[in-house]
Amino acid sequence: MTVPAxxxxxxxxxxxxxxxxxxxxxxxxxxxxxxxxLRINRPDALNALxxxxxxxxxxxxxxxxxxxxxxxxxxxxxxxxxCVGQDLREHVTLQRRADPSLWRTVPxxxxxxxxTLAGMPKPVIAAINGVTAxxxxxxxxxxxxxxxxxxxxxxxxxxxIALSAxxxxxxxxxRLVGPTRAMELLLTGRTLDAQEALxxxxxxxxxxxxxxxxxxxxxxxxxxxxxxxxxxxxxxxxAFSATHDLPTSLDHEARLMELTGASxxxxxxxxxxxxxxxxxxxxx
Numbered sequence: 175m176t177v178p179a180x181x182x183x184x185x186x187x188x189x190x191x192x193x194x195x196x197x198x199x200x201x202x203x204x205x206x207x208x209x210x211x212l213r214i215n216r217p218d219a220l221n222a223l224x225x226x227x228x229x230x231x232x233x234x235x236x237x238x239x240x241x242x243x244x245x246x247x248x249x250x251x252x253x254x255x256x257c258v259g260q261d262l263r264e265h266v267t268l269q270r271r272a273d274p275s276l277w278r279t280v281p282x283x284x285x286x287x288x289x290t291l292a293g294m295p296k297p298v299i300a301a302i303n304g305v306t307a308x309x310x311x312x313x314x315x316x317x318x319x320x321x322x323x324x325x326x327x328x329x330x331x332x333x334x335i336a337l338s339a340x341x342x343x344x345x346x347x348x349r350l351v352g353p354t355r356a357m358e359l360l361l362t363g364r365t366l367d368a369q370e371a372l373x374x375x376x377x378x379x380x381x382x383x384x385x386x387x388x389x390x391x392x393x394x395x396x397x398x399x400x401x402x403x404x405x406x407x408x409x410x411x412x413a414f415s416a417t418h419d420l421p422t423s424l425d426h427e428a429r430l431m432e433l434t435g436a437s438x439x440x441x442x443x444x445x446x447x448x449x450x451x452x453x454x455x456x457x458x
Contacts, residue, residue, distance in 0.1 A: 208398030217253030259308020312341030
């Protein structure tokens with residue numbers, strides 16, 4: 175469960191609605207050039223995750239993972255927030271009526287989201303357009319690349335309301351910034367600006383706000399045109415090696431090398447190299 179403790183970047187309390195919730199789906203999927211973009215669409219609530227949105231996000235992630243036409247996934251938010259985690263208004267309502275679903279949301283929603291992101295067989299970009307907190311940060315940490323708008327901000331937010339971390343933050347954050355810095359960020363919940371996020375290794379790159387969308391599209395289309403079977407194997411290798419010793423990791427790498435070495439993409443890459451032409455990858 176992730177409920178940001180206070181108003182990030184001078185805005186309304188994280189997860190509280192500042193006005194009417196806009197009509198339309200709370201998660202919008204758009205597909206172009208092999209890229210599936212999932213945009214959380216609750217801008218008046220800083221893209222906080224209420225139960226319908228969590229269900230839609232979880233299920234849509236599974237759909238794009240299985241969709242062979244999708245070769246890269248982009249996750250972003252509408253308005254001035256990427257995602258501030260669990261919806262605070264919903265959380266308080268469920269807590270007051272002692273609804274048992276309150277704590278089922280971690281195993282039912284947040285954990286499957288984390289596992290689907292971890293096992294996604296194609297690259298994932300978190301396009302951090304604004305405020306990011308709680309489970310929103312966890313989702314960003316799970317991505318392969320985090321392209322961050324210069325005005326964006328990060329906070330873990332969990333400890334501020336006396337809750338532990340979820341959605342994989344305790345797994346991903348120490349791997350990004352090291353255990354010492356991860357503990358500091360989790361215990362203090364302090365806010366990072368985009369430059370510090372870059373300095374710590376959270377951001378892959380920081381982009382001026384006016385060039386943000388252009389850069390996200392450029393990187394996503396480039397990855398979608400690449401050898402996605404090899405990308406998926408690289409993701410698997412890095413995750414596997416993080417929790418296994420060197421000999422076991424070497425064996426795993428050898429199996430993945432056999433898989434990718436037998437692929438059509440590898441054959442196409444070799445032929446293109448010999449012909450001094452750009453390769454055309456099919457993801458198989």
